Structures are given as structure tokens and as C-alpha cells.
Amino acid sequence: MRAWRPVLALATLSVVLAGCGSTTTGTPGTTTAAASAAPSGPWSFTDGSGKVVKADKTPTRIIAHAGEAAALMSFGIKPVGIYADESVKTDANLKDLDLTGIEILGQEWGKIDVEKAAALRPDLIVGDWWPAEKAHSGFEEGVDEKSKKLAELAPVVGVSQGKSIVDLAKGYEDLAKSLGADVDAPEIAANKKRFEAAVATFKEAVAGKPGLTVGAMSPADDKLYFANPEYAPELLDFQRWGMKVINPEKPDPGFPYWENLSWENADKYQPDLILFDGRSYKPTSNEEWGKKQPTWFKIKAAKAGAVVAWPAYWLHTYGDFATELEKLTAAVKSADPNIGD
């Protein structure tokens, strides 16, 4: 049984890093217009690692990791193949997209069917760049060596996963543009406009509740995980827009995404609003955890039902971010800034 531990750790890591779990709306799937307008090259793009990747011709046969594929598709660039970390039916970025005509090359973290991928004759591989791991999605430590051979088929590029989802979305906008997407086409730009409007109303709502503090949490059977915004780009965005997202005092040194709280210490932080890990959130979650864990309702916001889903670690597109922000804005507006005091 012990031999499982590294595998388990990795899979957990992948879930946390790669994210999964919530809704997606209206991403236009019009690929032909963009593709036909594609400039023929030469092409170059500055990768998240800082390296400039060049090609004689603009790539057209793209294989992309799940969220990155969704991002490209939102700008009308349709990849020929996708590798995901879980079933494309449940992946938060993909589950509502039309994937017909796209080859699915993997539905499990670390496992990519390179043979199938080679048959697609790709000329570009797209995966987020993870600065901490110095690797692109799909090529991290722990991925099957066989799967990593994907990198031999074509150059790999990606936008750096860093401190902001806005930067990430902007990066994929730039990549899509370089690949020939008409990002200003009205149906494509609509999502960005919606996003900008969503940010504006979010900022306004937050400004209207100056005393409101929030904490991002993920309850589990044995512990309560309290998120560290430093490692959650969307939480950093919220902070930038004026929301007081609590920074935990003692993040786990080995896995700084969270501070681990024993259930005895569930009440260590008392935010006015709880951002509940969206990967496991259901409308009934708050009540269920209240029944299951005697100390969950000792967090005053939980007791008061001030709980909203947090799009944890998966966002890639303006459209998805806009949808999530709209939900958060509503929660902020109805929140009571004095619950946690």
C-alpha cells in the first residue's frame, strides 16, 4: 500500500494544479473564418518560459491541453487534438464545448496517447507554462516518460501560469492572434466585453462593502484546507480588484497552496463570506458539511449560509471568468460584512 503514496501525491497535485469542476458558457466555435484568414508565416511567439518559438509557417494543426484548448477555441482556433487530466465530460473547461472533430488524446493526468497524436501530424503543442515546475502542462515531473514524447512531435508553447487569470487570458488572446484569429470579430470580442463589464460591477460591489472579508476553503473529511491566494491566480485578481481575501498565516511549507487546519481549528479564520472550492461545491454543500463536521458551523459565515462557489485553479478564458465573477458579485452584494466579526 505504501508504494501508492507518490502516485497519490502526484494525482492530488495534478488535480490542484490542473483544476476541474464548474460551468462554462457561450464560447463561439466558429473556426473556419479564422483559419482561412491565417497568415502563412513566418510565425513566432514568446513562450511563458521566455523562450521565443519560431516556425517558417503559421501552425494550423494544434494539439492543446484542456483549458488551453478551451481558451484557443474561445478565439475561434480549433485544435486537432486535446489531452485532458480527467474525462472531457467533467473537465470544467471542456464540458460544455462542442468537441466533435477533435481527437481526444488523454483523459487522465500524465497519460497522453502519443501514437495517436503523431498521426495527427501536429505543428504546435499548447500547454500552460508552470514557472514553479519549469514545465508545460503535460510535461511535468511524474508524467509518463512515454507521454512526454509528445514534445518531439512539434514545438511546445504556453502562457505562464502566474499571478493573474487576466494575464493568462490575455496571453492566450495574443497566441490566438498570432495564429490568425480575428480577436476583434464581434462574436469573439463579446466575451471580453462581458468580462470587462463583470470586473467593473465586481469592483463596484466590493467597494460598496468595505468591511467584507472572504476566505477560500476546501473542506475534507480529515481536515479543512484554507487557500493561500499567493498560489491561486484568481484570488490574486480578486485582491487586486479590492476584495479582502484573507491570506493564511501558516501555509503548508511542502504544499503552499493551502494552510491545513485540523477540524479542531476550523474557526481559526472568520471571514464574512466563504469561497467554497468550486470543484466540489454543490448548493447543498454547506448544510452537508455542517452535519458532517461538528465544527464547520463554528465558522460564522458557514452558519449564516454565506457561502459561494470559488472557481479554483481552472479558469482560462474571459467568458468563464465573466460568468464566475457575475455569481461572485451577486454573493458580495447580498453578503453581511459583520458576520465574521
Place this chain on the structure above:
Amino acid sequence: MSNSTHVARRVSVLGPGLAVLCVLLALIAFLSVTLGSRSIGLPEVLRALGSMDTDGSINSTVTLELRVPRTLLGILVGAALGVAGAILQGVTRNPLADAGIMGINSGAAVFVVFAITVLGVRGAAVYVWFAFAGAIAALVLVYAIASLGREGATPIKLALAGAAVTAGLVSVTTGIVMTNVDALNELRFWQVGSLAGRYAPILTGVAPFLILGLIASLGFGRALNGLALGEDVARGLGQQVTRTRAAAFAVVAVLAGAATAACGPIVFVGLVVPHLARIICGPDYRWILPYSMLLAPIVLLLADVLGRVVAAPDELQVGVVLGVLGAPAFVGIVRYGRLSEV
């Protein structure tokens, strides 16, 4: 020294020894309720214990709804694992026997994974029953396989069957879990072996099985002494070897099955504690069993309290603490102690 004075001396030393262990266990149980990853003043703990009712404050909730059930569960599960280990080592005459190598952990894991993936159930309180059923099923399977053939379930066949069944079940679990991240994450919680997150419903669910099993186990002392002399001698002394073995396995299935179901696979307690008991008591199972029953919860609760105090506001799972401390302790016993023959 004649045999009777030897026995008399044993009783005069080992009898009071049991009383000392009882006091020690009570002391550690008290520590387990007063210490933890949250610091609660002693007066507050005592007030909560005195009123036996939460006054709505988190400190009283933590004391009464988290620590008290956790401590009671620790005592019962510890005792069960210790005794189950001692009986298994005696019946199989295998010094390395514990719940793990008899397929109990892997059987429970398979059923938990089945519950997660196929039935879609979630939560420690539900896993208990699947784990319990799985543990018993695995043990029955091991025993049935070992019983094939004329000479019945001999120690060597039991060891081989246990290893084979474990290997088979582990590969099934791994196969499912590798393709299902969700199941993996759920299993991870169960897999480590922990007293955290187990509250009153789990305690009251498994307590009857554990208590009955513990009472029944104390009756096996003489039979195990007979088996220790070898099957032929035991038969010569008029023992029904096969029946004894089957009955012992049934008790182990209930004890280790319920314990593993409640807390996940907890390592080392079932393996090491019977050896400790053997060092103290000598080869007589009539003493080894009650000593294991008291020593094991002492070890388990100590490890749990340690895991709760060192990492606050986080906690270390007791399974991890036992693994880290248990391995060197076992090496120490093997290397420097008189590891008595089973």
C-alpha cells in the same frame, strides 16, 4: 524452580502489571481529551466533561464531539488491532502476521473503492460498512484458499494465500483508482489510517463489534498455547485444531475488520505490540492477549496525541506517526530485544 512456583510468580508480577497498564491507559486517554491541535484550557475541558453537554462554544464542541469519540475509538481500535495481531501471530505461527498481510486492508480498500466508483457514495460514515464487509470477505477468501488440500489451513499456506489475495486485490484497487482521480482522492483520506474526522456515528457503529470481539478473544489463550506447540502436539492434547483456527479467524475478522473500517489501515500496532507483550509475558497467550489489548491502545493514543500536538494547527495522521516511529522501534526490538519465538 518448580513449575508451580514459576506460574505463581508470573501471576504475582503480571497480574498487578495489568492494573498498572490500565492506569496508564486511563492517563493517556485523559491526555488525549485535554491535548490537541487546538489549545483548550484544562478548566474548560473539565467543565465540558462535567456537564456532558455542549454550551455552544467551539471548545466544548471540540472536547465532547471531536476528542471524546476520537479517544474512545482510539482505545477500542487499538485494543482490537493489538489482540487481532496477537491471535494471528499465534494461529499462523508467523511472527510477521498482522491484519495487513492477511488481506484485510486490501479487501477493505477494494470495497471502499467499489462504493466510491460504482455506487457513488461519499463520506467516512458510509465507507465503514463497505470496508468492514471487504475486510471480512478478504479474510474469508484467504482462509478458504488456504484450506484447500488435505492438511487444511496450515501456517505456510495461510501466509501464501494472504500474500496472493493481497497482491490481487491491491492490483484491482490500483487499476480502478488510476483511471479515476475522484476515487483516488476519496481513497486517499481513508488509506492513510487516521483517527481524525471520525465522530460519534462511526464510534457507535463499530463499538458493538469491537467490544464483542474483544471479549471473545480473551477465551483463546489456552487454545493458542496449544497451537504454539505445533499442530500435531495440539491435536495430541485433544484440540480440534481446524475448529480452533476457524473460530480464531472469525474473531480476527470482526476485530481487525471493524478497526480497519473505522480508521483505515493502521500500521505497526498489530505487528509490534504482540511482540512487546511477548517480551514482557513470555510465551503464554493467556497473558499475551490481555497485555496486547492494553498496550496497543496506549501506543496508538500516544502516537495520535503526538501527531496532534506537533503539527498544530494542522495534524499528522496517526498512521504516519506510527510508521515513522514504529519502524525504528521494531528494528530496535529485533536488534536489541529478545524477540521471542512465536
